[in-house]
Amino acid sequence: EAQVTQNPRYLITVTGKKLTVTCSQNMNHEYMSWYRQDPGLGLRQIYYSMNVEVTDKGDVPEGYKVSRKEKRNFPLILESPSPNQTSLYFCASSFSGFEKLFFGSGTQLSVL
Amino acid sequence: AQSVTQPDIHITVSEGASLELRCNYSYGATPYLFWYVQSPGQGLQLLLKYFSGDTLVQGIKGFEAEFKRSQSSFNLRKPSVHWSDAAEYFCAVGRQGAQKLVFGQGTRLTINP
Numbered sequence: 704e705a706q707v708t709q710n711p712r713y714l715i716t717v718t719g720k721k722l723t724v725t726c727s728q729n730m731n732h733e734y735m736s737w738y739r740q741d742p743g744l745g746l747r748q749i750y751y752s753m754n755v756e757v758t759d760k761g762d763v764p765e766g767y768k769v770s771r772k773e774k775r776n777f778p779l780i781l782e783s784p785s786p787n788q789t790s791l792y793f794c795a796s797s798f799s800g801f802e803k804l805f806f807g808s809g810t811q812l813s814v815l
Numbered sequence: 816a817q818s819v820t821q822p823d824i825h826i827t828v829s830e831g832a833s834l835e836l837r838c839n840y841s842y843g844a845t846p847y848l849f850w851y852v853q854s855p856g857q858g859l860q861l862l863l864k865y866f867s868g869d870t871l872v873q874g875i876k877g878f879e880a881e882f883k884r885s886q887s888s889f890n891l892r893k894p895s896v897h898w899s900d901a902a903e904y905f906c907a908v909g910r911q912g913a914q915k916l917v918f919g920q921g922t923r924l925t926i927n928p
Contacts, residue, residue: 804859
């Protein structure tokens with residue numbers, strides 16, 4: 704089944720403790736992206752990747768890192784999480800650009 | 816800069832009634848426009864998109880949307896809603912050559928039986 708898989712689904716952590724949210728797609732997509740969803744703000748792009756080893760900042764990249772070492776994986780790294788990063792995170796992928804994005808089920812992150 | 820406004824945060828309609836969700840965008844050139852739906856606890860799913868051509872586009876699940884350049888709008892419609900349409904709906908705009916979508920704030924749809 705074609706899908707974008709994010710893990711974990713829920714995560715509670717404390718300020719400053721490094722964490723990684725994984726994202727994997729099995730559709731051989733070139734493009735991958737991370738979004739955060741906050742009430743009243745919709746989805747905002749954090750980072751995106753056009754292909755392996757090619758990443759770029761979205762609208763809200765501060766406090767986040769990404770890497771794209773393999774085509775299928777695009778992990779999101781929070782090296783020192785803070786409470787303002789409490790949010791619902793989505794990974795998405797597509798064959799190219801934003802033409803048709805496939806989304807994962809989301810990761811609800813709480814930073815205490 | 817691109818922006819998207821969905822004026823209605825929450826809409827309630829009765830099952831079987833018609834639906835229209837509003838979306839206004841701000842962008843200088845011809846935009847790429849999208850509607851996504853997010854069911855509870857799920858990721859987003861593409862309903863329909865407009866790139867060019869016929870301004871009335873058909874999507875999945877019986878939805879359609881009309882691009883009106885003069886009003887900078889891309890409203891989503893459905894003639895008769897079903898209880899399973901209860902979800903959050905997001906309008907989004909992209910531009911050629913860029914690699915990101917800008918999403919609206921979302922409209923939560925509740926269906927009364």
